[in-house]
Amino acid sequence: MLPTRLLVLGIDGASPELLRGWADAGHLPNLAGLFRRGRSGNTRGVEGFFIGSTWPCIYTGSSPARHGFHYLIQLSPGTYDFYRREDCGLFAGKAFWSALSDAGRRVAVLDAPLSPIDPTLNGMQVLEWGGHDAVYGFCARPEPLAEAIQARYGDHPVGTRCDGRRSGAEDYASFVDRLLHGVETKSRMTREFLREGGWDLFMQVFSEAHCAGHQCWHLHDSSHPSHDPEIAAALGNPMQRVYEAIDKAIGEILAEAGECNVCVFSSHGMSHWYGAQFLLPEILFRLGVAQRPPPAPRSASSVAVDGATWAWHQLPASVRGRLGGVRSRYGPRKAESNKGLPSLGVDTARSQCFHHRHGLAIGGIRLNLAGREPQGIVQPGAAADAFCEALTEDLMAIIDERSDRSLIRRVVRVAELYEGPYLDELPDLLVEYDDTVPTLSTRVGDGEGATVRVRSPKIGVLEGANTYGRTGEHRSQGLLVAAGPQVEAGVFSRQVSVLDLAPTWSRLLGVELEGTDGRAIEDLAPS
Numbered sequence: 319m320l321p322t323r324l325l326v327l328g329i330d331g332a333s334p335e336l337l338r339g340w341a342d343a344g345h346l347p348n349l350a351g352l353f354r355r356g357r358s359g360n361t362r363g364v365e366g367f368f369i370g371s372t373w374p375c376i377y378t379g380s381s382p383a384r385h386g387f388h389y390l391i392q393l394s395p396g397t398y399d400f401y402r403r404e405d406c407g408l409f410a411g412k413a414f415w416s417a418l419s420d421a422g423r424r425v426a427v428l429d430a431p432l433s434p435i436d437p438t439l440n441g442m443q444v445l446e447w448g449g450h451d452a453v454y455g456f457c458a459r460p461e462p463l464a465e466a467i468q469a470r471y472g473d474h475p476v477g478t479r480c481d482g483r484r485s486g487a488e489d490y491a492s493f494v495d496r497l498l499h500g501v502e503t504k505s506r507m508t509r510e511f512l513r514e515g516g517w518d519l520f521m522q523v524f525s526e527a528h529c530a531g532h533q534c535w536h537l538h539d540s541s542h543p544s545h546d547p548e549i550a551a552a553l554g555n556p557m558q559r560v561y562e563a564i565d566k567a568i569g570e571i572l573a574e575a576g577e578c579n580v581c582v583f584s585s586h587g588m589s590h591w592y593g594a595q596f597l598l599p600e601i602l603f604r605l606g607v608a609q610r611p612p613p614a615p616r617s618a619s620s621v622a623v624d625g626a627t628w629a630w631h632q633l634p635a636s637v638r639g640r641l642g643g644v645r646s647r648y649g650p651r652k653a654e655s656n657k658g659l660p661s662l663g664v665d666t667a668r669s670q671c672f673h674h675r676h677g678l679a680i681g682g683i684r685l686n687l688a689g690r691e692p693q694g695i696v697q698p699g700a701a702a703d704a705f706c707e708a709l710t711e712d713l714m715a716i717i718d719e720r721s722d723r724s725l726i727r728r729v730v731r732v733a734e735l736y737e738g739p740y741l742d743e744l745p746d747l748l749v750e751y752d753d754t755v756p757t758l759s760t761r762v763g764d765g766e767g768a769t770v771r772v773r774s775p776k777i778g779v780l781e782g783a784n785t786y787g788r789t790g791e792h793r794s795q796g797l798l799v800a801a802g803p804q805v806e807a808g809v810f811s812r813q814v815s816v817l818d819l820a821p822t823w824s825r826l827l828g829v830e831l832e833g834t835d836g837r838a839i840e841d842l843a844p845s
């Protein structure tokens with residue numbers, strides 16, 4: 319069998335602190351072995367964009383201002399309408415595996431999240447067999463790989479949707495068992511495809527850590543207010559069990575691969591769920607910067623999805639299915655249908671800004687900018703600067719009564735962080751919530767404590783209950799450990815960003831990526 323040149327194994331959404339801690343304590347022996355013989359360090363996420371757009375940032379080596387993806391539902395430029403980002407190919411530019419393939423390398427890319435099928439790939443691609451993110455549905459190239467995988471391995475026991483209401487030990491035990499079974503099957507699948515041999519790049523991603531973190535953080539963290547000692551005692555630590563299963567899989571895969579360059583990485587971290595994004599639209603109304611829409615009859619379907627808890631993960635399967643299949647990398651910008659898409663929910667003729675969908679831990683705000691938005695009323699330049707400054711001050715003045723601290727850690731202007739052709743399609747301001755206290759949910763445990771009460775002189779007192787059911791949320795730091803015949807043991811000589819991964823992996827296979835924001839890690843891939 320021809321050896322694999324570069325093996326990349328992702329542990330999606332796994333906390334770097336937990337990975338290191340459990341490796342040090344002997345629970346993750348294979349990872350511990352990589353830490354000993356390899357070079358490692360925590361990775362910095364893409365500031366303000368480390369949740370929804372982490373994966374496109376990783377595989378393009380570029381920020382959202384360059385690849386254009388910040389959330390699955392985005393505003394169509396020059397309109398107030400949302401469209402589904404996958405309807406225009408999800409991202410602009412090239413995934414590093416496509417660049418490698420174009421340069422004649424043979425690549426296998428399995429379950430890399432949020433990565434449309436590249437039908438031109440020299441090698442194989444499996445998408446959404448088992449991953450946290452669901453956009454396209456399970457598919458694979460070349461034909462008839464999907465059928466062969468289905469016949470040989472069946473469906474992933476959890477699939478691509480882990481959200482659900484779980485009420486007791488049995489529910490959680492079944493969920494964790496299915497995650498563990500998914501990891502085992504993925505290990506088997508990975509080894510069988512590796513055995514074909516001759517891969518320049520072989521990449522597999524374990525998203526089971528991602529799902530366990532979102533759903534089971536409160537069972538892992540005994541200090542979490544929703545922690546249920548009875549369920550935890552019956553179950554063991556579900557996150558540790560899933561991480562251990564992935565570690566075992568890594569050991570099996572490394573044994574199969576033999577001596578090669580290997581990179582194991584976590585895309586972004588995980589800790590308790592926090593923030594109060596569900597209050598942001600009302601906060602903007604009370605501050606007077608956004609105005610409520612004029613009363614008009616709204617269709618039942620738009621009302622149904624317009625709640626503050628709306629998330630793209632919850633798109634109806636029928637809608638996702640209709641959109642399934644392969645999208646071209648450079649498809650039309652126009653959405654196929656507005657069905658199921660949220661509305662902006664403001665009076666666009668009288669609002670200076672509006673809430674811009676961006677996920678739940680970091681809120682987005684877009685200015686209603688004259689010359690850019692159809693009914694823009696904030697003048698660009700000094701007036702926009704002054705508006706942003708005043709709004710930031712008003713947002714920072716809001717006190718969270720649970721902590722007596724500011725609800726918001728900071729407000730960031732995106733244009734000060736990034737540059738690129740898609741800068742204007744991103745939110746203008748990002749609202750980073752303080753994560754000192756966990757936010758509980760009406761859907762977890764007895765639902766107590768899910769209410770968040772905030773106040774400021776300008777908004778008065780405002781309260782709302784969180785109905786979103788996850789107890790774990792991402793943090794920006796991930797982790798990278800690399801080992802191989804030429805890699806010296808130690809730590810990286812500089813802070814590594816997730817944007818540096820694609821340029822590094824490409825250079826290790828003799829290809830320089832063009833026009834990325836990240837740069838190759840010299841410790842691993844010297845120029």
Ligand SMILES: [Zn+2]
Nearest residue numbers: 331528532792
């Ligand atoms: Zn996530």
Ligand SMILES: [Zn+2]
Nearest residue numbers: 450480528529
């Ligand atoms: Zn999941």
